[in-house]
Amino acid sequence: MQQEQFKKEILPLRGKLLTISCRLLNDTADAEDVVQEVFMKLWCMRERLPEIRNPAALSVQMVKNACLNRIKARKFDSGRAMEKIAV
Secondary structure: OOHHHHHHOOHHHHHHHHHHHHHHOOOOOHHHHHHHHHHHHHHOOOOOHHOOOOHHHHHHHHHHHHHHHHHHHHHHHHHHHHHHHHH
């Protein structure tokens, strides 16, 4: 996938991906970071995107997974902080 095609097909998904990310994370800054990270991953795999039947669905799934990973990391970090307080 060339740059122009990427701009035409993938970048317009930003609003939808940001909405999903904001709803899952309840944090606009984190949501924007997640969407940016997903766009970077999609750009790195742009040569394989034409083989994907539905790149929009892939993008949504990638955002959901990235958000869930971020939520898990938050819980892990807060658990570690609580351990330090208890010690």
